[in-house]
Amino acid sequence: MSRRNKIYEGKAKILYEGPEPGTIIQYFKDDATAFNNQKKGTLSGKGVVNNHISEYIFAALGNIGIPTHFVRRMSMREQLVKAVEIIPVEVIVRNVAAGGLSKRLGIEEGTPLPRPLVEFCFKSDELGDPLIAEEHVLTFGWASEDELDDITHYALRVNDFMSGLFAGIGIRLIDFKLEFGRLYEGEEVMTVLADEISPDGCRLWDMKTGEKLDKDRFRRDLGGEMEAYMEVARRLGILPSADITELAEHQQKKEG
């Protein structure tokens, strides 16, 4: 690890220079943050689980023709991705009212939306990722009109795919956050899905019990974060069960 050149360290991941030009290694940490970094913690094993969940979803999205930065998983906590220029807009897709939307508009959490809602936030920790309109994106040149079209189109396709994927394992996809980047290949620039998709950036509710299987367990001090993340991985059929047991034991020891 130490031989690698660190490019950037974020809240949940570290980016290192990849083995070839144009590649980057994403290293998934166990750090958890919420409320724009005001709440911090460590969830032992989270990085391992999120690396595997994100690998599974990005590979599946690639298979249905959605361009992504993902190349392959390299180890328990690392994946190789293509270097992209991140578009500074967080894209949130919602199927059911929760979190920020419920607060902002006074809609009870759990109210189904009549159609998927795509929202944009300006990616800025300093400003707390404020909600913006498409007009802001275009006015300030954060993305072009074509890129915004791509982003909205891909975001809705990701939502269709993930809603079905999770429904198949008894989980309701409430909402999630995506990030996109520009991939430069010769003369061409492509809009591709980047970052990660994991329970850190999704709301996932068990269909039968309504139990939260996502970062709200951490945000709202509900406990059992790792058990919930591992349950998502287990239902997706990923992570060898030995790893899950090991992670669970590790977590229990820490708590006990």
Ligand code: CDP
């Ligand atoms: O987190 P909060 O409730 O304030 O924000 P939200 O707008 O309701 O979040 C919608 C979805 O996007 C949730 O699944 C969040 O986990 C995710 N999100 C994220 O991953 N990163 C952010 N900076 C903001 C939202």
